[in-house]
Amino acid sequence: MxxxxxxxxxxxxxxxxxxxxxxxxxxxxxxxxxxxxxxxxxxxxxxxxxxxxxxxxFVNAHCHLELSHMKGVIPKNTGLAPFLQQVIAFRAGDEQKIKQAMQAADKQMHENGIVAVGDHANTAISAAVKAESNIHYHTFVEVLGFEPQLADQKFAEATAVAGQFGDISTSLTAHAPYSVSKELFKLLNEEALRQQKPLSIHNQESEEENKLFRYKSGQFLNFYRTLGKDITDFKAQARNSLQTFLAYLSPSTPVLSVHNTYTSPKDIFFVERQGRDVTWCFCPNANLYIEGTLPRIPNFIHYPQKITIGTDSLASNDRLCILSELKTIHEHFPDLQLTETIKWATINGAQVLGIADHYxxxxxxxxxxxxxxxxxxxxxxxxxxxxxxxx
The missing domain is CATH 2.30.40.10 (Urease, subunit C, domain 1)
Structure with missing residues (x-):
């Protein structure tokens, strides 16, 4: 009835x-x-x-379900590079506890009215939870490899991980400009065009990322040293990271650009001038958690590119709730209308995930x-x- x-x-x-x-x-x-x-x-x-x-x-356009066990582990306002170091240090753990944390996070999202999620994964540990969930998941398997000579190897390893998700919607994606080489970006570009799926990329979450690409300076140099990575061959680009990595992609490759905390008006105009298929994803509570600041959202709404909303992970957020993200946006940008931002929380995310015929x-x-x-x-x-x- x-x-x-x-x-x-x-x-x-x-x-x-x-x-x-x-x-x-x-x-x-x-x-x-x-x-x-x-x-x-x-x-x-x-x-x-x-x-x-x-x-x-709601559609949560960006999450990391497999980091759910890290809630409260990393202090707030560390800055991005120290945050990443702690994620690397603490992400491993008891597999059963990790699965239980993912199940609880999945339940929390469902109770908070989230019906679909664009989720980043580095392993297949979340596959079983997603297979049993009432939420629709598209899993972006992250590929990381800043060393050019490792591009083929890293691509093959990620392909093997993606194969473990079975019938769950899955594609490969680049983690971030500072963690993916030009050679690896080109492989991922070909794969995105073949699968007709967007590349979901962490973008300009910290000003340190722009410093790396413009001047080859800043905190990321110490980050690479800590990881034992040799970036001698990396050259300063004299432009921000967004403008750098987009040059490695075909104009028709759809990109879900996540965070954009330090994306400048010139970067946004660069995207518009080139006619790129870019959707911006904001995760405001995670931005406040890690860097203590927000993207300048009014700069983005002058152009026809779509905007979506994500929660990021419980490693960088107190809850997985799109309404909480909307509250933060409206608190800091009170001129925005819910009749517009509700699109960011629903149809725009559904469109970029390719599920707008249902959600x-x-x-x-x-x-x-x-x-x-x-x-x-x-x-x-x-x-x-x-x-x-x-x-």
Missing amino acids: NAFFSADYVLPVSGDAVKNGVVEIMDNGTVVDIYAPDNPKLSGQAIETHKGIITPG GTLESGKAPGLNLLTNTNGLAITPETTVVRLV
């Missing part, structure tokens, strides 16, 4: 908000339609009515999940807003 849900507003994302709207949902979660409150079809129907805003389920909007035939945002103020969220998963 179909169910009917109503709230102060229904925000379908695919169209205008419907005041006191009603959503009809089939038993399997598929949307039948959205109705104005005076629609004759609603006569005699049992309608579950709520205060707040009904939205589609992201409340449209007939889709089964995108149904969230209720409570303690709202008209069509705006407040610090007290919570998310309740209705479907």
Whole structure:
């Protein structure tokens, strides 16, 4: 039997908000339609009515499920390079405890209204958890290798990891500009074009990354020394990392650029001028956790590139909750409207993950999940807003 849900507003994302709207949902979660409150079809129907805003389920465009056991391990405000050193030092552990932490994190995301996740992985340890999850996962298997001579080896190793995920949607991706050589970027570019999947890349999460590429200076030089990496052959590029690595990719290769904390207006204009297929992903709570600062989001909204939202991992966040990320964005950028940022939290992520035919909007035939945002103020969220998963 179909169910009917109503709230102060229904925000379908695919169209205008419907005041006191009603959503009809089939038993399997598929949307039948959205109705104005005076629609004759609603006569005699049992309608579950709520205060707040009904939205589609959230899409978490960037996460690291396999780091869930590291919650609270790394102190806040270390800066990126020290943070990475501690991730490397502490990511290994008891396999059963790691799996239990991933299961708890997966449950937390589901309860927080997240229906789909773009997840980064270095191993296949998360495969079993994802196979049993109610969440749709696309796994980006990260490839790392800054030494040019190791490009083929690193690519083959990552391909073997990806093969262990079975039927779970999976593709290879570059970890970050400072951890992938030009030669390896070119291999990944060919693979992305073959699979027609985006490259999801950590980008300009720290100003130290730009210093490395512009001047071959800064904290990353010590980072490489600590890891025993010889980067003698690496040359300063006299330009930021984003402009450097995009030159290694085909113009048609889709890129999900994650973090962008220190992406400059010139970088954004560079992307626009070249007509690149770039989607920006912001993980604001992780940015505050690691670097204590946020991307200048208003700089990004002047161009037609899409924006998405991620949580990053529990190693760099207190919770895996897209609503929490939205709250942080609206707190620091109060001029933004929920009618716009809800797209970042839903359909834009679904589009970049290639699942927009099923998720992201409340449209007939889709089964995108149904969230209720409570303690709202008209069509705006407040610090007290919570998310309740209705479907």
